[in-house]
Amino acid sequence: MSEQAFKKLCPILQSDGGLRPTQCMSVEEHVAIFLHIGGNDLRYTFVSWMYRRFKSITSGCFHRVFHTIISLESRYIEQPKGDVVPKEIQEKKRVFPYFKNCIRATDGTHVRVKVPNKEALRYRGHKRYPTIKVLAVCSFGLKFTYVLISREDTASDSRILKNAVNRDDKLVIPNDNL
Structure with a gap:
């Protein structure tokens, strides 16, 4: 910094x-x-x-x-409403027809963690070491709009996404984009 x-x-x-x-x-x-x-x-x-x-x-x-x-x-993070197509998509004819309803990008990634040996198996998926999954959503300006950390690596992507949209501080997905 x-x-x-x-x-x-x-x-x-x-x-x-x-x-x-x-x-x-x-x-x-x-x-x-x-x-x-x-x-x-x-x-x-x-x-x-x-x-x-x-x-x-x-x-x-x-x-x-x-x-x-x-x-x-x-105070400082506001989720996009989804009512405006981002200019990054509108201005590129190559991607507009395919991504016109896209408001942000979502990706999951693995983060290595240290856990007690007796719990290590729960945190080990296809990696050889314990990890947790992190669901991260960012705008086209590369600003994070939502981050959710799962409890263990063995959680499926669909389970993490379902958790994200059903929480009190949920990931907002506009109806037009479903």
């Missing part, structure tokens, strides 16, 4: 999300720790050593920023 983006993110998390500095840590340090862990797949132990903090403080910091970001989701 660039320094400019970081300097814009911290005040947003503080003013809009309610993230507050603690007695021994600023909002900027909270966000930096969160980005180090999430962006680099680092463990609490290593990041705690880097920032000279107890592991419990690092974990709490990560979770405070994580919950703040989740609380801002409804």
Whole structure:
């Protein structure tokens, strides 16, 4: 993340999300720790050593920023309604007749996870290691509009999609596109 983006993110998390500095840590340090862990797949132990903090403080910091970001989701993410054909499709005659009702792209992917040995079989599908499936939907501007993480790799794609459209925070699919 660039320094400019970081300097814009911290005040947003503080003013809009309610993230507050603690007695021994600023909002900027909270966000930096969160980005180090999430962006680099680092463990609490290593990041705690880097920032000279107890592991419990690092974990709490990560979770405070994580919950703040989740609380801002409804303010910054809007699912497309599907009533307008995206210009990326309208302007290309080669794809318009085939994708005229398409409002976004959906894809599933596998993410490697670590689970206790006794549960590893549930998370192992056609991969040789445990994974979870992630359903991701993005607009033509390559902005995520919906992400759903399944519990285990053995879940079928249709089961994950059914879960996505039946949840309280469901994936919205306009009726014209069914």
